């Protein structure tokens with residue numbers, strides 16, 4: 001059914017396919033967004049990126065790109081308030097696509113109480129209103145997407161804000177490479193490309209009725225978590241995620257239980273991974289593979305960290321959409337998540 005446009009349209013009435021197909025253009029547009037002027041701000045001592053769910057994953061991407069090149073500590077804060085590291089000379093970046101996540105409004109209030117430099121990235125909502133009222137810098141991005149499908153609009157402005165403060169998360173050249181890789185993948189993974197030559201469709205079919213268990217390495221581990229959340233929100237299936245080498249010290253033990261048959265092991269490989277990590281992937285495959293219901297290996301594309309992480313992210317987004325289609329569920333709507341938010345608002 002994945003090659004049947006009518007069948008795909010029937011399970012995707014809100015157009016998640018179009019949102020993903022538009023991801024390369026979204027990234028290109030987002031990379032061109034000028035950051036707001038930050039006149040009184042100086043280079044921070046520490047950066048705290050406050051976000052939840054799909055918005056937080058833009059922070060994870062910033063942190064992953066920074067890990068090997070920026071000496072300033074970066075924290076992705078998923079929760080109310082702010083961590084205690086957010087004090088003197090800390091910069092708070094609040095990212096919420098809807099602008100209505102209660103946790104991020106709380107983070108903004110805490111930043112204000114602590115008099116911390118603050119910049120928001122949002123498509124509107126309470127966060128945009130709050131920045132207007134308080135005269136705070138804010139990058140307004142286009143509305144109309146689900147937050148997890150707006151990763152480009154959330155990541156690139158964060159990177160530009162940081163660069164404006166002399167924190168070089170990603171170079172212009174690396175951005176250009178990443179945009180080219182994302183464009184190439186957009187063509188390769190789109191619904192028009194048939195199953196035999198479409199890696200995302202093949203992966204969804206391989207996972208089938210099992211649960212995906214996704215593992216990355218030290219760099220791609222952040223994307224493994226993003227895959228898990230995309231499978232959960234888009235396909236409405238449980239997902240597991242972890243990273244090597246850490247999972248060798250705990251989760252590996254659970255792979256010998258009969259439940260492993262119900263899992264599909266997905267390995268996010270990266271040609272830049274260290275030989276020690278490559279060896280651990282081989283071991284993981286040898287030890288857990290025979291117990292799993294199936295195994296797939298996916299390879300990052302590109303040279304820079306950004307290209308490699310975004311390429312894997314694109315693959316996971318499309319695979320989760322196709323898995324949703326195979327399971328007959330709407331990849332766009334998140335009714336239970338919406339209900340949690342509604343009930344919390346009602347008090």
Ligand code: PA5
Nearest residue numbers: 053054055096097098101147148
């Ligand atoms: O992708 C989604 O829909 C969710 O994971 C949201 O990102 C999450 O609920 C937080 O909402 P927002 O990104 O609007 O702050």
